[in-house]
Amino acid sequence: MKNIASWILRIFTAVIFTQTLYFKFTGHQDSVEIFSALKIEPSGRILIGILELVSAILILVPGTVVYGAILAWGIMGGAIIGHCTVIGFEGDNLSLFLLGVAVWVSATILLVLHRDQLPLLRHMFEKPNSSS
Amino acid sequence: MVSLSVDLHRLSKFVNLALPALAVLFFLAGRFLSFYFHFFTVAFLFLSIVNYFYLYVQTEHSLLRNFGIVAQGRYLIESVGPELRQYLFASDTEERPFNRVERAEIYRKAKDIDSASFFVSLKQFDSTEIKIRHSMYPTDREDLIPYSLTYGEERGIENAYSITKPIIISAMSYGSLGRQAVRCLARGAKMAGIPMNTGEGGYPKYHLMEGCDLIFQMGTAKFGVRDEEGYLDEEKLRDLAGKDEIKMIEIKFSQGAKPGKGGLLPKEKLTPDIAGLRGVPMGKDVISPPHHKECKDKSTTVSFIRRVQEVSGLPVGIKLCVGSFEEVEELVGEMVHQNIFPDYMSVDGAEGGTGAAPKAFMDRVGVPLIPALARVNKILCEAGVRDRLKLMAAGKLINPGRQMLAFALGAQAVYTARGFMLSLGCIQALQCGQNTCPIGITTHDPTLQRGLDIDTKAMRVRNYVHNLEHDLCELLAASGRRSFDELSMNNLFIPEDSTLAPLLEDPRNLAST
Numbered sequence: 001m002k003n004i005a006s007w008i009l010r011i012f013t014a015v016i017f018t019q020t021l022y023f024k025f026t027g028h029q030d031s032v033e034i035f036s037a038l039k040i041e042p043s044g045r046i047l048i049g050i051l052e053l054v055s056a057i058l059i060l061v062p063g064t065v066v067y068g069a070i071l072a073w074g075i076m077g078g079a080i081i082g083h084c085t086v087i088g089f090e091g092d093n094l095s096l097f098l099l100g101v102a103v104w105v106s107a108t109i110l111l112v113l114h115r116d117q118l119p120l121l122r123h124m125f126e127k128p129n130s131s132s
Numbered sequence: 133m134v135s136l137s138v139d140l141h142r143l144s145k146f147v148n149l150a151l152p153a154l155a156v157l158f159f160l161a162g163r164f165l166s167f168y169f170h171f172f173t174v175a176f177l178f179l180s181i182v183n184y185f186y187l188y189v190q191t192e193h194s195l196l197r198n199f200g201i202v203a204q205g206r207y208l209i210e211s212v213g214p215e216l217r218q219y220l221f222a223s224d225t226e227e228r229p230f231n232r233v234e235r236a237e238i239y240r241k242a243k244d245i246d247s248a249s250f251f252v253s254l255k256q257f258d259s260t261e262i263k264i265r266h267s268m269y270p271t272d273r274e275d276l277i278p279y280s281l282t283y284g285e286e287r288g289i290e291n292a293y294s295i296t297k298p299i300i301i302s303a304m305s306y307g308s309l310g311r312q313a314v315r316c317l318a319r320g321a322k323m324a325g326i327p328m329n330t331g332e333g334g335y336p337k338y339h340l341m342e343g344c345d346l347i348f349q350m351g352t353a354k355f356g357v358r359d360e361e362g363y364l365d366e367e368k369l370r371d372l373a374g375k376d377e378i379k380m381i382e383i384k385f386s387q388g389a390k391p392g393k394g395g396l397l398p399k400e401k402l403t404p405d406i407a408g409l410r411g412v413p414m415g416k417d418v419i420s421p422p423h424h425k426e427c428k429d430k431s432t433t434v435s436f437i438r439r440v441q442e443v444s445g446l447p448v449g450i451k452l453c454v455g456s457f458e459e460v461e462e463l464v465g466e467m468v469h470q471n472i473f474p475d476y477m478s479v480d481g482a483e484g485g486t487g488a489a490p491k492a493f494m495d496r497v498g499v500p501l502i503p504a505l506a507r508v509n510k511i512l513c514e515a516g517v518r519d520r521l522k523l524m525a526a527g528k529l530i531n532p533g534r535q536m537l538a539f540a541l542g543a544q545a546v547y548t549a550r551g552f553m554l555s556l557g558c559i560q561a562l563q564c565g566q567n568t569c570p571i572g573i574t575t576h577d578p579t580l581q582r583g584l585d586i587d588t589k590a591m592r593v594r595n596y597v598h599n600l601e602h603d604l605c606e607l608l609a610a611s612g613r614r615s616f617d618e619l620s621m622n623n624l625f626i627p628e629d630s631t632l633a634p635l636l637e638d639p640r641n642l643a644s645t
Contacts, residue, residue, distance in 0.1 A: 038167040070178065077174040085163050121182060 006113050009106045010059050013072055016103050017056040024049035030092065037086055051075055059110070066117045069110040076104035144199035148187065151180040151201070214562070225254045227560070229485065229528065235554055237531055241599035242555035242592035262502070262632065263625040264536050267612025276605060277615040281544055283380055284447035284475045286520050291446050293345075293379040295545065297326050297601055298616060299535075301593075302526050302549035303349045303384070303451070305333025307397050307406045307418075308487040308564070312581040313573040316556055318342035319586055320593020329547070332384055332395055332420065334410035340377055347380040348372060349451070350440070352394045353420035355410040362425050364436075366443045373444035380447045380475070381440055385424070385433075388484025388527050391453035391498040395420035398488050400567045403576050430459075430466040438472045449476035449524070453484070454504040455497075457511065464515050473520040477512075478547060479505045481527025485550050487574055488565035501527035502537065503631040506621065509542030510635060518542075530554065532603035539604075539616040540623045541632075555596035556589050 023031045024045050035041035035048075052075060058068030079100040083089060089097055116122050155176035162169035179201065186196040186203070195203040224232040233254050240247035255261065284292035301321055306314050308331065315338055321328040322344035330336040332351025339346055350357060350369075357372060359365040372378055386392060397406070397418040404414060412418050427433040441448045454460055467473050481501020486494070499507075505525050512518040525543035529535045530551030538546050550558070557571050564574040572581040608616065611623050626632045 040167045044167065074171075074174040074178060077177060078170045081159070081162065081170050081173065082167065086167070121185060 002113055006065070006110065009110050009113075010065065010068075013069075013103055013106050013110070014056040014060050016099060017052040017072070021049040021052040021056075024052070034082075034087060034093075034096075038082055048075065048078075065110060066114045066119070069107045069114065072103060072107040073111065076100050076107060080104060140199070140202065144202040147202050148183060148200045151176055151183055155180055218560075229483070230530065230550070230554070230560060234531060235560065238551060238554040238596065239557075242557075242596040244595040244599065247599070260627060260629070262537060262627070262630060264533070264540070264607065264611060265623050265625050266610040269612055271609040271612055271614055273605070273609055275614055276609060279615070281522060283449070283522055286473065287441075287475065289445070289447065291379075293327075293447050295327060297324070297597060298539070298545045298604065299326055299597055299600055300347070300524075300545055300547050301326065301328040301552050302547035303329040303331040303382070303387075304549050304553075305331030305349075305355075305397075306336065306338050306409065307331075307333040307401065309574055310569075310572060310576050310581045310584075311338045311405075312584045312586065313553075313556060314338040315342055316584055316586050316589035317552055317593055318344045319590035320552075320555075320597075321345070323590055323594040324597035326597055327379060329382060333406070335372070337409055340375070343377060345379045346377045347382050347449070348378050349382045349384055351384045351420050352422065352424050353410075353418075354424070355412075355420075358411065362421065364426065364439070364443075369440070369443050373446050378446065380449060381444045382449045382451055382478070383424070383437065383440060383474075385427070385450060385452040386455075386480070386498075387451070387486065388453040388480035388482050388498055388501070389486035390489035390493040391455055391480075391482065392422055393489065393493050393497075394422045396488050398565050398567075401487075401565070401574075401576060406576075430463050431470070433463065434466045434470050434472050437474050438470070441472075441475075447475035449478055449522075450474045451478040451480055451526075453480040453482055453498040454508060455499065457499075457507050460508055461511050461515075464511055464517065467520075468515055468517060473517065476522035476524055477508070478524040478526060479508050479543075480547075481505070481525075484527045486564075501525060501529075502541065505538060505543060506541045506632050506635050512542075532600055532607060535600070535604060536607045536611075536619075537624065540619045540621060544616065551600075552593060552596065555592050556584065557592070 020031075027042070027045075031045060032041060035045040038044065051071060055068045055071040055075060058064040059072060060068070080097070083093065083097040083100065087093055087097075111118065155173055158169045158172040158176060162173050183201045186193075186200045190196060193203070195206060218227065222232075230238075237247045278296070279298055280294055280296055281298070282292050282294040301317055304314075304317070309317075318328055318339050319342040322342050327345035327347055328339060329347040329349050330339045332349050332353065332355055334355035336346060336348065336356070348356075350364075353362060354364055357365055357369040369381075373381065387395070390396075395418075399415060399417050402412075402414060402416075402418060407414050410418065424433075424436065426436045426439075437448060437450060479501065481504060482498030483500055505523075509518070509523060512521075512523065522544050523542050524545050524547060525538040525541070526547035526549075528550070529538055529546045529548045535546045535548075553573055554560075556573055558573055559571060561570050563569055567575050567577060569575040569580060570583075572583040575581060608614075608619075611619065613619055613623070621632065621636055624632075626636060
């Protein structure tokens with residue numbers, strides 16, 4: 001059960017990331033506009049794109065799910081901040097914002113599901129050692 | 133005058149406030165200066181949430197609950213403590229069970245490089261340690277009698293087994309060791325011409341692969357030769373004993389590291405392969421009972437020894453760690469009464485090692501080797517049956533000096549397990565029960581076992597045996613004797629306060645301080 005949920009969320013996150021980073025790397029007009037509004041065009045666009053790629057890869061590799069999820073959580077946190085403070089929610093931006101929130105929520109759930117692998121926190125969630 | 137200091141209490145309070153405060157500051161900077169600052173906003177937001185968990189959610193760790201993320205510093209540094217101590221801070225003579233000086237001697241012997249000490253020994257030279265007496269008239273090397281020991285000759289059995297080197301690889305099961313390590317040792321044993329004890333790990337599939345002589349150990353759970361209730365399955369024993377490589381059978385009554393406890397293979401190390409060879413279920417610690425189901429008292433124990441001798445047709449030994457000398461006396465008395473003797477008796481010192489055992493057992497239970505061996509030898513002599521069986525010793529006998537003590541106290545051959553692990557390159561990481569052995573010896577993880585190259589390590593095993601034998605011959609010659617049989621306690625310098633002192637027959641040999 002946990003495994004299936006985890007895989008669905010991981011694939012969902014990775015697919016959204018690969019899709020949007022395609023627009024970022026090819027310099028799609030919408031993407032360029034958004035990053036111009038944030039005043040970090042073009043280097044910020046490329047940097048975020050690279051981070052999304054890394055996150056998508058990490059999240060698909062079983063041993064590194066939590067690291068990918070932390071990265072995704074952070075990137076989407078930034079995206080939400082961007083929408084709330086600069087970009088706003090008009091037109092296409094609303095659906096982009098909702099997509100960002102969806103990925104952020106998915107990353108959060110992944111972190112909860114894989115909490116026993118979290119760096120710094122995992123020992124809290126380990127089952128007590130039985131013997132020997 | 134104000135001296136510099138760090139108040140960790142105040143530092144942690146400061147950090148606990150600073151994390152969310154920095155998140156807010158970076159948010160403002162991101163809003164008004166450059167969006168790039170939001171990279172820090174989210175990072176500090178994450179750390180603040182983690183810290184919130186430490187302070188208010190988790191209840192396991194008091195330190196984290198009181199001080200938050202700063203307290204992780206303690207756990208972080210503590211976690212690398214063992215490595216730091218071994219690499220940098222522990223002195224050459226203080227590590228346990230074997231210190232760096234002792235380990236280095238084995239490594240050098242295994243690599244066949246000179247293991248001479250220089251300038252001085254780091255041992256104690258006050259009156260607390262037992263030393264070996266040398267003679268003014270050492271034996272010439274050519275006068276030494278070549279070593280040979282024949283198990284089973286007392287009973288005149290057809291399958292009597294002779295060894296020509298006094299060192300045997302002690303019991304290590306496939307299970308406690310990984311398959312690669314088992315094969316390194318087995319191939320090394322074959323090259324060195326010594327037998328190897330299989331340990332109580334069931335059917336010795338990997339031990340058999342290299343064609344070396346084997347002593348099959350039957351533990352209290354009788355893995356490999358048990359029926360469903362844990363009693364001896366004679367058919368299986370007969371089959372196993374019929375194999376060419378199996379030269380002797382050893383009934384293990386107790387083990388120095390955990391006498392009275394049976395055995396334990398942690399579930400972390402249980403693989404389907406092992407479960408199959410042992411005939412046990414997956415996912416649970418494999419626990420051997422504290423005693424053989426057949427052996428309830430001295431008379432059933434002695435009868436059981438006879439039964440195994442008859443079924444297997446091989447020399448049959450017993451291995452035990454001594455708890456009470458009275459019990460040993462009674463057991464020997466019963467042997468005399470029934471006129472049944474095992475072909476050898478192996479005395480395991482309480483200092484013996486193991487993959488996993490409860491700490492109290494490892495630390496506190498059992499008589500250490502030196503007094504145990506000396507008393508058992510005396511008991512056998514006094515009963516007049518010393519010539520009815522062979523006596524062997526085990527328990528930290530990794531170097532020729534200590535092995536020599538065992539020979540002087542009556543042993544006719546010595547067992548060592550950890551000596552051979554060191555010869556494979558064991559760095560004493562003390563993780564034998566966790567399946568994480570960094571050298572790949574006590575693990576079933578193929579990525580860790582990759583470190584052990586069978587050909588290279590088998591050569592190390594051979595070199596180790598060769599160099600031990602060489603040193604033992606020199607020690608024997610120095611003591612003015614021609615064979616180990618001629619050694620006695622009189623060849624030892626025994627301090628007055630030693631547990632051995634009361635056993636000395638000639639008080640003139642007691643070292644007075």
